[in-house]
Amino acid sequence: MGCAIGRRQFITQGTLLAAAAALAACGVAGSDFGTAPKFSSPTVLKLSDYPSLASVGGVAVLTLVNSPFAIVRTSSATFVTLSRICPHQGSVVTPVSGGFTCPNHGAQFNASGQWVGGQPTSGLHSYTTVYDATAGTLTVS
Ligand code: FES
Structure with missing residues (x-):
């Protein structure tokens, strides 16, 4: 009884596992796994709490x-809310000039979260962001 495999077969299987692990680590072949969070209910923010x-x-x-997260003011009346979880392998992206x-x-992303260079991956996840100018609030969902 038991699993009896020869040395050659063991090495072959070990090599395949190592290759699969290496591909996953490099983000090859659809292995992107940075996961953006979801909102269970809309979040209301006071714009005045964010002077920037x-x-x-x-x-x-x-x-x-x-x-x-990051919120970018894209015009006088529009905002974009982005997850800062990198879609490649889940690191936290940091703001730089223009994105x-x-x-x-x-990986590099523009201010709207679209991938623009560096490590190939998808764009940052964006969320519906509604600006209420009268109330001075942003509702993110
Ligand atoms: S985690 Fe690899 S580019 Fe962001």
């Missing part, structure tokens, strides 16, 4: 649903 969003192009970094960069493998 007072002007167009401003970026605020914050924590929502226990996860790192975001990932410190892990160098």
Whole structure:
């Protein structure tokens, strides 16, 4: 009884496992696994709590649903909310001039979260963001 495999077969299987692990580590063949969080209910934010969003192009970094986010003011009346979880392998991207960069493998994203260079991956996950100018609030969902 038991599993009896020869030395040659063992080495072959070991090599395949190592190759699969190496491919996963390099983000090859659809192995992207940075997972953006989901909201169970909309989150309402007071715009005045984020002074950096007072002007167009401003970026605020914050924590929502226990996860790192960024909000970008894209015009006087529009905002984009992005997960800062890198879609490649889950590192936290940081704001840079004109967008975001990932410190892990160098993926680069524009201010709207679209991938623009470095490590190939998908864009940052974005969320519906509704601006109520009268109330001075952003509702993110
Ligand atoms: S985790 Fe690899 S580029 Fe971000």
